[in-house]
Amino acid sequence: MKENRPDCPSCKSKNTCIIFWGYPGDMEWYLDAVAKKEIASGGCTMSSNDPKWQCNDCRHRWGKRVDEEEWELLYDEDYPYTESGY
Numbered sequence: 562m563k564e565n566r567p568d569c570p571s572c573k574s575k576n577t578c579i580i581f582w583g584y585p586g587d588m589e590w591y592l593d594a595v596a597k598k599e600i601a602s603g604g605c606t607m608s609s610n611d612p613k614w615q616c617n618d619c620r621h622r623w624g625k626r627v628d629e630e631e632w633e634l635l636y637d638e639d640y641p642y643t644e645s646g647y
């Protein structure tokens with residue numbers, strides 16, 4: 562994890578995380594990251610206006626969902642979802 566997480570625009574908390582959308586390819590990584598609040602589960606269904614960030618304190622969500630390319634820039638690794646479900 563090397564991205565700089567923004568402060569929550571609603572409550573100014575720094576306790577924010579990125580929202581992961583879709584099916585994780587690596588369930589172990591996924592559950593671990595969710596448990597550590599590094600990511601939040603966005604669910605398996607994506608729309609065209611999904612948020613990118615979630616505040617762990619007030620649950621506010623904002624931003625625009627990262628696509629695969631942006632994820633790789635942020636994390637320097639493949640977007641960890643599988644192709645199944647699409």
Ligand SMILES: [Zn+2]
Pocket residue numbers: 569570571572573574616617618619620621
């Ligand atoms: Zn907040």
